[in-house]
Amino acid sequence: MQGVIRVTFAVVCGLTFALPSIAADRTIHYNVNLYVDPDARAIEIENRITVNGTDRLILRFADWLDVDRVIVDGTTVELDRQSGGGVISLPGRDRQIVFLTLSGDIPETIPAGSDGAALFGSSGWFPITQAEDLSYELQVTVPRPYRAVSSGRLSEETETASSTSATFISDMALEPPSVFIGPYAQAERVSSNVRLRTYFHKDIQDFSDQYLEKSEAYLNRFSSEIGPYPYQDFHVVSSPLPVGYGFVNLAYVGRMIVPLPFMQGRSLAHEILHNWWGNGVFVDYREGNWAEGLTTYMADYALEADKGPEAARQMRLDWLRDFAALPPERDMPVKAFRSKRHDASQIVGYNKAAFVFHMLKGEIGDEKFTESLKQFWAEHKFSYADWSDLRHAFETVTGRDLGWFFEQWLESKVAPEIQLSMADVHRGSNGYVSEFTIRQIGSVYSLNIPIVIETRGRLVSEHVRLSEREQTFRIQSETKPLRLNVDPSFDVFRRLLPGESPAILRDVTLAPAVDVLLLSEQSPFVDASQRLLARLLGDDTVTTPISTHGQIEKATVVLGPSEVIEEFATANGLEGLPQNDTGNTAAAWVTRLEDDLPVMLISARDGDALSALVRSLPHYGRQSYVTYAGNKAIERGIWPVESSPLEFVFPD
Ligand SMILES: [Zn+2]
Structure with missing residues (x-):
């Protein structure tokens, strides 16, 4: 479960930062009145767009929106409708005011109904011009009992007998706003002039206090480590969708996920910290994405380190094990990372980059490390920055040339x-x-x-x-x-070194090419195998031929009924599962052949027992073995390290 959510979170928070704009000086201001009725799936949008000195306004918006009216400086004009938007001809004066009214039926691709609605900025509901930063004043009106929330400063709220309205202002946005609507119970607390709110579905409103408390603690923590929180509000909003998305001053979290402890811990801290790294200092992607590594280091890793040195050591070891399982052809330099696409890019872009900050702190000391980040923040708040800007901040504060450090850790792949x-x-x-x-x-x-x-x-x-x-x-x-x-x-x-890193299941699932041996022809078993393999190996595996016999020539997954797998292991000199508890219905374990090729063995009593692994087995990639009773993992672990090659015992 945890793995699914973290991945979703990471994917989206990696993607929500916009690319540097081509004309950053050309900010366009929008006044938008949005009306949404989630039950009727109806939407109406009134835009007032202020445009300076151009004779053409090219707008991108969704094809399902109808253009009701276009007025330029008081005169009705036509919009030349094209796929994905339209073009309005303008007189070319300074400060031209364009009124544009749109309406439509919300299509099935956008979630809307009695549980609420999610109008993501990327869905095209908000008409934008090409490649510019934008500022907006957005008023959202929804019928009772719904409430609406968006990124931006919450400036005004009004209520009538039949509706509620809220206005959000952003002076500089990198992307069009996302709007979330639901039959929410609101809870609020104000801390150091920041308004914290939860917008939760009523069945989970009891979690509000915990979220407000945690959010306050994380905001205070990062404010003192970096500099004051750069926004006036922070909202945690529950979603009918099973998602976890981070936006400017807002986290949008599936209502099923809200109660889970990891969400209130690392995930919430991570998304809050992105208000500094990513949405406070923007990422200049031309030199790669530094924000995920720094956020992982100061949120995910730092919260582990709070538990004590052993927890921190364990997290570093997990990262190194993941890296050891990464085949050279999927490795890349830290600077080549832009956003998370798959496990391999997370291992480098999040974990290795976070590890680089850990080593940098060791190199220059805690105090200088913190001071450098404060300086980086002060210098680059609300502007784009790259790895060189970070390096510059560390060099200025320490008075040292750190070029060698950044070069050796960022520019090349592999590891010493x-x-x-x-x-x-x-x-x-x-x-x-x-x-x-x-x-x-x-x-x-x-x-x-x-x-x-x-x-x-x-x-x-x-x-x-x-x-x-x-x-x-x-x-x-x-x-x-x-x-x-x-x-x-x-x-x-x-x-x-091989002795330091026992085989883990990821050694097989991350391999660039994986063979599959399926030692059963019964259709329930074959069907379950195919579903499990799709989850384990993904779509980007180079080859996954399914065969029922063969030689082991590359990383291999072998699946079959328990007794067949046992025979196969014995016949091929592979290690069987040591804890052979007869209560097990299924098991998966990894072993290495003499030439270091990893082999994953998956045994199950029958097709049903194998089916039970489809959801959860992919989350045990860092383990060497997992055993199951039904769909419950009962035992898991990493093969013991017998002796470290980096340890020397002096003779008596
Ligand atoms: Zn992130």
């Missing part, structure tokens, strides 16, 4: 791979000296690597700077060293 090639200990004049050599495979990076030496009675923690192919280091300790660990808490973004 380090090996502990030798370690020894001898007595020094002042206790003991541990001497060890670290080697880099592949490209040579400059790395700040934590070393932990366990001695009798205490831990010695130090950092070493590895900037050559191979370097030998010495660390002193008063007492005799017992063991030495290189980067034991995974503070360096690097390719995990």
Whole structure:
């Protein structure tokens, strides 16, 4: 469940930032009166558009809208209707006022009904001209008992016996506003001059207090870390759709999702933080999207880190495991990331980018890190910025050249791979000296690597700077060293060594080409297999031939009835599932062949038992095994790491 929602959220919040406009100085102002009746699926839009000195107004709006009237400076004119909008000829004066009235029946593609309506800006309900920033004053009127909400400053609300109206103002919007309507119960609290509101369906209105409280806490947290919240309002709005979307000063969340803890935690924090990174400082996409990485670092990761160092370490390790499962041909430089399209782009654009900020903080220290972000915010609020602007802020505050850092982490794909090639200990004049050599495979990076030496009675923690192919280091300790660990808490973004990264299901699902062996011809089993495979492997897998026999030559999924899979595993020397609980109805696990090829085995009692995996198995990609009783995952886990290749145990 969690995976589904996070993905939806991420996809949309990645896409809602507009591209830099071609003519940023040409802001067009709109006064819009919108009337929507969700039950009748009827819409009426009155636009007053102020245009300066052009003789043609090209408007884009939905084909299902009828043009009722066009008046330019008091005179009725014709609109030349074309597919996707129309063109109005203008006299070409300064400050020309165009009145445009549209109406229509809301088509089936737009959700509208007694649970509410969602008019996304992208649906074309709001007529826009080409490539410009826009400012608007939008009044939305809906019949009772509905209420409407949109992005922008809530400036006025009025009610009559039959309707409610609310007005929203935006001085600079990157995209046309989205409007959400529902039979909402409203709750409100004001915190540091910011009006926080929930617009929740009545069955979930009990969650309002929690959301207002959490929203206030996140707003305060990010305001003190970065700078004051840049908008006057923040709304959490429930949706009849199973979605989680972030907009300027607004989060639109499925009513089924509102009660879930992760939504009130990381997801809410993430969407709130986008009001600074993405919707406060806009992303100049020409150099890639820095906002997802920074938001993931300061929201998702920071909330984990609040729980303690072990939770933070676990999140970094998860990111490195995901990266280790990413085949080289799907890897890309951080700077090439623009928006999330699939898991592979999330692994780089969200997680690796967030990890880069973690390492940067380690490089320059907590204080300078925070100060740099404050400076970046102050300098670029409400303007476009790219990775170079971020780098500039960090360099200004630290007085250091950080070009090498940003270059090595953003410009190229792959990751450093380090090996502990030798370690020894001898007595020094002042206790003991541990001497060890670290080697880099592949490209040579400059790395700040934590070393932990366990001695009798205490831990010695130090950092070493590895900037050559191979370097030998010495660390002193008063007492005799017992063991030495290189980067034991995974503070360096690097390719995990095979011994550090047990096989996980994602090793197979992320592989660029996957073979499928289906060891059953019974139609319920075949049918369930096909549905499961579509969810596991997606559409962008290069080949997924279904066969019933064959050699394992690439990453492979093998599906079959439990006893057949057991035979297959034995015959091919593959590991079976260790916890062979007879109560299981199905199981999935991954194992690696000697040449490192990952194989996922999926066994099920019958077609029904296999069907039960379709929804949830794709969310267990970070596990090595999952066992099921019906549709409930009863056991899951990662194969144990026997010994880390980056650990050295000194002989007695
Ligand atoms: Zn995001």
